[in-house]
Amino acid sequence: MLNSATTSRRPLGAGSTLGGLRTLVRADRARGWLFLLPALAAYGMFVLWPLANSVKYSFYNWDGINPAKWVGLSNYGQVFTNATLYSAIEHSGILIIFFSFLPTALGLALAAFMRSAIAGRLGTVARVVIFLPQVVALVAAGIAWSWLLGYNGAINQIFYAPIDAVLKLLGLGAAKQAWLGSFQFALPGVGLIGVWVMLGFCTVLLTVGMGKIDPSLYEASQLDGAGPVREFFDITLPSLRQEIGVCLTVTMIAALSAFDIVYISTQGGPANQTMVPGLEIYLLAFTNREVGLASALAIVLVVLVVVCIVPIQWYVNRGNES
Amino acid sequence: MSSSRATAYGGRVMLVVLMFWTLLPFISLFTAALHPVGTFPTGLSWPVHPQWQNFINAWNVANLGPILKSSALIVLGTVPITVVIATMAGFALGQLRVFGGRAVMLLFLIGLTLPLEGIIIPLYYELNSFNLIDTRMAVILPLIGLFMPFSVYWMRAHFVNVPTSLTEAARSDGATTWQIFWGVQVPLARPAIISLAIITTIWTWNQFLLPLVLVPTNVDSRTMAGALGAFQGQYSDNIPLLAAGSLLILAPMVIVYIVFQRQFIRAMLQGAVKG
Numbered sequence: 001m002l003n004s005a006t007t008s009r010r011p012l013g014a015g016s017t018l019g020g021l022r023t024l025v026r027a028d029r030a031r032g033w034l035f036l037l038p039a040l041a042a043y044g045m046f047v048l049w050p051l052a053n054s055v056k057y058s059f060y061n062w063d064g065i066n067p068a069k070w071v072g073l074s075n076y077g078q079v080f081t082n083a084t085l086y087s088a089i090e091h092s093g094i095l096i097i098f099f100s101f102l103p104t105a106l107g108l109a110l111a112a113f114m115r116s117a118i119a120g121r122l123g124t125v126a127r128v129v130i131f132l133p134q135v136v137a138l139v140a141a142g143i144a145w146s147w148l149l150g151y152n153g154a155i156n157q158i159f160y161a162p163i164d165a166v167l168k169l170l171g172l173g174a175a176k177q178a179w180l181g182s183f184q185f186a187l188p189g190v191g192l193i194g195v196w197v198m199l200g201f202c203t204v205l206l207t208v209g210m211g212k213i214d215p216s217l218y219e220a221s222q223l224d225g226a227g228p229v230r231e232f233f234d235i236t237l238p239s240l241r242q243e244i245g246v247c248l249t250v251t252m253i254a255a256l257s258a259f260d261i262v263y264i265s266t267q268g269g270p271a272n273q274t275m276v277p278g279l280e281i282y283l284l285a286f287t288n289r290e291v292g293l294a295s296a297l298a299i300v301l302v303v304l305v306v307v308c309i310v311p312i313q314w315y316v317n318r319g320n321e322s
Numbered sequence: 323m324s325s326s327r328a329t330a331y332g333g334r335v336m337l338v339v340l341m342f343w344t345l346l347p348f349i350s351l352f353t354a355a356l357h358p359v360g361t362f363p364t365g366l367s368w369p370v371h372p373q374w375q376n377f378i379n380a381w382n383v384a385n386l387g388p389i390l391k392s393s394a395l396i397v398l399g400t401v402p403i404t405v406v407i408a409t410m411a412g413f414a415l416g417q418l419r420v421f422g423g424r425a426v427m428l429l430f431l432i433g434l435t436l437p438l439e440g441i442i443i444p445l446y447y448e449l450n451s452f453n454l455i456d457t458r459m460a461v462i463l464p465l466i467g468l469f470m471p472f473s474v475y476w477m478r479a480h481f482v483n484v485p486t487s488l489t490e491a492a493r494s495d496g497a498t499t500w501q502i503f504w505g506v507q508v509p510l511a512r513p514a515i516i517s518l519a520i521i522t523t524i525w526t527w528n529q530f531l532l533p534l535v536l537v538p539t540n541v542d543s544r545t546m547a548g549a550l551g552a553f554q555g556q557y558s559d560n561i562p563l564l565a566a567g568s569l570l571i572l573a574p575m576v577i578v579y580i581v582f583q584r585q586f587i588r589a590m591l592q593g594a595v596k597g
Contacts, residue, residue, distance in 0.1 A: 031499060032418030036426060039411035039470050046445065046467025047433050053444035064447070110336060117333035128583045129341045132348075134590060135579040137528035137547035140568045143554055144347035147354060147561060154350045157365030200344055205591055246594045249435075257437030260530045260547075264554060278439045278531075285443045286535060295443055302440040309435050 051302075057295035064291045075296035085297060088275045089304070091187060092256050095276065096308075098191025099198055099255035104247045106195075107202030108240075111210055112232060118207050130200035138197065142264030145193045149179040149265075180266050186273045193261050198254065202247045209243035210236060245316035252308050256301060277301045348569075355380075355566035363561060373562065380566035383557070388542045389549040390574075392458065393527055396545055399462040401522050404469045405515055411470075412477025413503055417489055427478065433471030442535055449536055458543050460536035465529065469522050476593055480514035481507070517589035520582045527575050546571045 058075055062068035079085050117123060133141065148154050156163075156176050164175035172184070179189040217235050226234065237244075259278035262268060268275040268283075277297055284294035349366060356372040357363040359379065381387070415423045445464050446455070454460045484507070492502045508515070526545065533548030541552045550571045557564050579586055 029419055029421050032414035032420035032423075035410040035414035035418065035499075035503070036420060038407040039474050040426070042407060042463075042467040043430065043433065043470040043474075044467075046448075046464040047436065047441060047470070048429075050441035050444035050448060051436070053448070054441055057443065110340060113329070114333040114337050114340075116330050117337045120334075122334060122337060126337045126341055127587060128580070130344050131583070131587050131590075132344055132576070132579070135524055135575055135586070136572055137530065137550065137575070139528075139530050139547045139550045139554070140572050141347065143550070143564060143568045144351050147565065148347055148350050152362060152364045154346065154365040196344070196347070199340075201590070203340070204587065205594060208591055250594055253435060253437065257439055259439065263530075263534075264551065278437070281439045281443070282531070282535070286446075286538075291443060298440045298443060301437055305435050305437055 054295045054298050054302075057292055058299050060292045062291040063289040064285075065289075068292070071292065075293045076300070078293055079297050079300050084272055084275065085280060085293075087272065088277050088280045088297075089300070091274065091276050092258070092304070094187055095191055095194060095255040095258055096252055098188070099194035099258070100248055100251040102191075102195050103198035103202040103251055104206075104244060106199060107206045107247065108237075108244070110199075110203045111206040112236065114203075115207060115210055119211075127204055131204055133197045133200055138260035139264050141193060141197060142261045145189075145196070145261075146180060146265045149189050149192070151176065151178040155179070180274075181270055183270055183273055186266055186270060190258075190262055190265060190274050193265065194251075194255065194258070197261075198251045202251070205247060206240060206243050209240045213239045242316055245312050248312050249309055252312075253305055256305050256308065277304075348572075351565040351569055354561050355569055357562045359560060359562050361562065376562055376566040377570060380563050380570055383563060384549065384553045384567045384570075385542065386549075386567070386570060389544065389546060392543050392549075393546045396458050396461050396465075397523050397526050399458065400465045400469070400526050401519055404466050404473055404522050405519050407466075408470060408473030408518065409477050409508065409511060409515060410503070411474045412479075412481050413507055415474070416478040416481025417484060417486060417507065418499070427475070430471045430474050433468075434475065436471075438468065438531055442531060446535055454536075456537050456540040456543065458537075461529065461533050461543075461545065461548075464532060464536070465526060468532075469525070472593065473518055473522065476518055476589075477511070477514060479592075480511055484510060513585075516582075517585045520578065520586050521589055521593075523578065524575050524586070546574070 057068075059070060059072060060068035061071045061075075079089075111118075114123075118126060150156075160175060167173060167175050177185070179185045182189075213235065217239075218231060221231055221235060257278055258276050259282070262274055262276050262279050263282075266274040268279050278301070281294045281298050281301070284290045284297065288294075353366055353368060354363045355376055356374065357369045357376075358371070358373050359376060363369070414420050415427055420426075449455055449460045449464070454463070488506060488510075489502055492506050497505065528547045529545050530547045530551060533544040534551060537544045537548065541549055544552070550568060553567050554564060557567070
């Protein structure tokens with residue numbers, strides 16, 4: 001294909017006739033590759049090539065300095081049998097609930113209730129404010145939340161009464177504590193930071209999506225005597241399939257690749273209760289010098305992201321074709 | 323009628339609650355930053371004597387002058403190149419419809435889902451072999467590559483919607499592809515290009531893992547977020563100073579965001595939905 005285009009190329013300026021123009025367009029389809037090359041080179045050199053090397057390293061036992069030794073799949077075996085490594089993957093699963101499911105569900109509820117409010121003047125300011133977590137470095141969010149969730153932090157100060165009541169009901173002990181230092185609550189604490197980071201993005205995205213739904217759909221269902229709840233499930237939810245898909249995709253990638261927040265707020269502690277794959281990869285490779293094992297975990301993480309994303313994308317796109 | 327008014331009122335109340343929840347960390351950092359250094363403030367409390375000089379102390383202690391310069395240099399090294407080569411690629415994929423364009427786009431799309439942790443280890447050894455570890459280049463070069471999936475995708479989405487008749491008309495006037503690109507297409511693509519530049523500037527500024535690994539010891543060559551990590555490690559028990567430093571490091575991008583909020587929000591939403 002590329003050949004036929006280059007052989008039929010004509011000198012520039014011959015494009016005055018329609019036939020000549022077509023030839024030129026075809027020539028463009030080949031010459032355009034020159035425009036593509038710099039981007040492909042950067043991408044290939046600093047993304048695809050390292051990715052291939054991650055796969056390669058994962059089959060070796062290597063300390064980063066001495067000659068590497070081929071060990072086949074044994075690094076992968078360790079990822080799934082070593083309790084610490086495996087629990088890091090499990091923690092990611094729990095973080096998905098906080099980073100993905102909660103912000104998407106809460107975002108849907110908030111968007112449904114605030115749709116009219118967000119259209120007004122208050123809404124313009126509100127949008128700028130609730131989108132702010134997308135602009136702030138996660139490191140700074142981690143620092144702020146470590147302080148908020150600390151023993152003397154604002155969460156204990158403001159929400160003492162409701163937290164105390166809930167914990168007493170569940171029989172879970174003292175209300176005032178350093179949440180991120182607690183064996184039970186550190187991981188949900190990190191999750192809460194994730195909710196804060198993602199909620200605004202999901203809410204605004206879903207609100208915009210709701211604004212695009214044809215109002216006549218609602219009018220028709222009201223004529224049929226549908227209440228607001230049925231409207232939500234019959235019209236709003238199906239119409240937002242694409243936006244919900246985006247929310248879930250973006251937030252799941254963030255949950256699975258969480259690093260900055262955990263590194264800053266808990267360092268994986270206490271007692272590995274908040275260890276996540278991203279931090280484990282970093283520590284294994286650059287502190288413990290177990291490059292092969294770290295790479296195997298990295299590849300598992302990459303595959304895990306794909307496994308989580310593909311069904312969502314499939315579901316979203318299936319609807320678009322039908 | 324009254325029920326719909328109640329809903330509207332309830333919606334507004336909820337909006338205010340959500341805004342407060344979003345701002346809570348910033349308010350909390352701000353009040354903490356004004357407490358005397360070495361004290362342990364409690365939650366949201368206004369100090370008796372606000373210590374405004376904490377911000378100056380934090381600036382000096384965290385050595386923010388050089389780091390601000392370093393971040394600016396990293397942004398200047400990353401963003402213009404990212405934008406130019408992504409615009410060229412988007413033009414090739416969206417306007418020229420190059421052979422194999424679909425396959426290339428698919429290749430870029432794979433990168434949209436790739437977590438940085440998946441490639442950070444080989445990146446370290448690659449840049450080590452170039453002797454670039456602990457330099458700003460060690461952040462700039464990988465970032466350009468990492469930004470390509472979103473950037474190319476974003477620019478392609480723009481160029482797909484520009485009618486090809488424009489290119490053909492310029493062509494019949496005897497313009498070369500290069501001239502058409504710079505003279506006709508780039509000026510038309512300005513809004514898309516500006517949005518991309520804003521987004522990549524903010525993403526560069528906030529990048530943490532990359533400088534942590536690739537600029538391990540030379541903290542003054544990191545991005546602001548990377549430097550903040552080091553600062554936190556040193557002053558984790560000095561909450562007023564840490565809070566003041568965090569706010570100083572946040573401020574530039576919050577200002578950029580407030581100035582360009584319209585473009586930023588629109589681009590983040592469009593970029594996400596089209597993806």
